[in-house]
Amino acid sequence: MKTFKTTILCLFLCAFNSQAQSIQDIIDKVSLDTLSLTIQEFSGETATVVDGNSVTITNRQQANNDLAADYLVQKLEQHNNLTITDQSFNSNGRNIIATQLGKTNPDDIYIICAHYDSVADYCADDNVTGTTAVLEAARLLSTQCLDNTIVYALWDEEEIGLNGSSFYAAQAAGNGDNILGVLNLDMMGYDGDPSGSAGDNQFDIDVRNFAGSIAMKDDIIAVLNSYTFDLSVIEVNPGTFSSDHSSFWANGYSAVLLGESWETNDQTPFYHSSGDRYSTLDLPYFYELTKLTTAYMATVGGLVGVDNRITQTVTTLTSNQASASYQWINCDTDSPISGATAQSYLPTVSGNYAVEVTSGTCVEISDCVAFLTLGLDDFLANEIKVFPNPVKSNLNVEISGNTESIALDLFDVSGKLVMQKSITNEAISMQIKNLPRGIYFLKVSSSEKTGTYKIVKE
Known part of the structure; x- marks a missing residue:
């Protein structure tokens, strides 16, 4: 035999939960290690690989950031269910956009976005943090079927006039795109308050009464209050025009800005300088904000029940x-x-x-x-007998000197489990006459030994 x-x-x-299935599961899947590595790679603190070459992305100024754009394309192409668009809008500008079509309402669109260009070397907070949070949302949500369409957008030339987002928003309005909400992430990694102080972990939501922006702000706060985050929201109304969300306001769309608290003067002191480095960030604070923004996008995207x-x-x-x-x-x-x-x-x-x-x-x-x-021993030939083989009706299993419970699992040729038994003495008969003819595998498992036996059912 x-x-x-x-x-x-x-x-x-x-x-083992190999993928998230609920909003809380999505929150739990956000990875601080992944966020940390992406920030270090994209801000030039550490080398990375782009198109098979070891590179360092030290600078992302608009005339010198093709390497940064190529990195973003490569990151997004790693995921399923995304269509990548490398959108050139002038001689230098490149928006990097990934679209995940909704299964039920593909024309209902929600956008999570950030600008990736900078004004100096490094610029980790402005705006590697926002870019990294968008990439993390794409990593997690691309594994899921969603009712609505999600667009993960990374804008170029924000620093010289919101050029990338203005181009996209105007084009979307001209096409009549049904964009229901735009979550813009800009500078979300600095929190200078001492841990445990009254203002610790505050963040701003900048909003104005354009389209459904107020309701969108309320929905984000509802997500904040529905799950456990170490965050405190500051509502800023009227909010600033000085980031990419205002491109969508100008075209009649709902949008908000989310980031660290400029309203309480708790923004990075290294703004628009090469001193804006990875070491100056509050990573636990950024981690909480990324969990919140990803949870919000999962909520409005609408997880399909698979x-x-x-x-x-x-x-x-x-x-x-x-x-x-x-x-x-x-x-x-x-x-x-x-x-x-x-x-x-x-x-x-x-x-x-x-x-x-x-x-x-x-x-x-x-x-x-x-x-x-794990290196378990096989049963010896004189320790176990499985007969008759081929078999028509009753498959007998005998284990000499058995004094423990041993599991018997019968699988068909495709790996489907079709029968389970246990044997607590030296013999058992398995009734298989109702199973279809074909090849089966009997797995015999004790605490110390194992064996798999090919069975032919006639």
């Missing part, structure tokens, strides 16, 4: 979404696994795996999850 060594155990033995999480056990991976189509993926080779189209999948080698779930028009891909070989 041939055995197949599959001494595989998942990294976690319980349900669960792309994976449940792991010692023997199998199972998609949490029922009544869907599935394709399991080998993340190590970035390729679909032939025949692995059931809700559950039994890996035969250790590695990293994901599942693509299709439900209606919605397609979502899970994170890759790791199955690791």
Whole structure:
């Protein structure tokens, strides 16, 4: 009787949330490590790789920022469900725009945006922080199906007259685009108040009574009050015109500016200078603001109810979404696994795996999850018998000298779990006469040993 060594155990033995499914899950997925690395790379504090070359993006002034724009394109192209537009609007200006079409209301558009150009070297707060928050929202929300369309926009030439956003907003108005709200992020990384002081973690929302901007401000505050953030809002009305949101006000759209608190004179003292460095930022404060802005965009985007999480056990991976189509993926080779189209999948080698779930028009891909070989011994030939094989009706399993509970899991050839039993003595009979003819795999697992047995059902 041939055995197949599959001494595989998942990294976690319980349900593993490989992607976010609710607004709170989205908030929990915001990564301080990711934010920190992006700020350092995009502000030139550390080298990065663009188009296969090691580079340092020290300066992003409008006449010298093609490298910065190329970095943004590369970052956004890493994600699924985004259409990237590299929008040239004059001889130097490049807006970098990623569009995620809504599944239910594709013509209903919400924009999260920031300018990426600068006036000096580094300029981490102005406006690498805003740019980084937009990239983080794109990273997380692009994994989800949304009812409404989200545009992740990164503007050029804000510092010399709001040129990039003005071009886009005027074009959108001319096209009759149904933009329902524009969240502009500009300078959101500095908080100079001592920790624990009365003004700590205050931020501004700048708003004026244009279109539905007041209601939009109220919606952001509702999100702030619905979840737990270490933040305190300052409503500024009338708000400043001095950032890209005002380009949308001028064209009849709802928009607000969100950032650190200029209203309380708590803005960076390194404004518009090369002293605006990564080391001057309050990263926990920026982290909280990024969680808030991402949560707001997830709320107005409207998460579609598809669960792309994976449940792991010692023997199998199972998609949490029922009544869907599935394709399991080998993340190590970035390729679909032939025949692995059931809700559950039994890996035969250790590695990293994901599942693509299709439900209606919605397609979502899970994170890759790791199955690791832990080196459990195989059962010896004289320790276990599985017979008859081929089998028509009753499959017998005998384990000599067994004194513990041993799990028996039967999978079809696609990896779908079709039967589970446990054996607490030396023998058990599994009734499989109602199963279709074909190839099956019986996984036998104890605390110390394992074995997988190929079964032919006649």
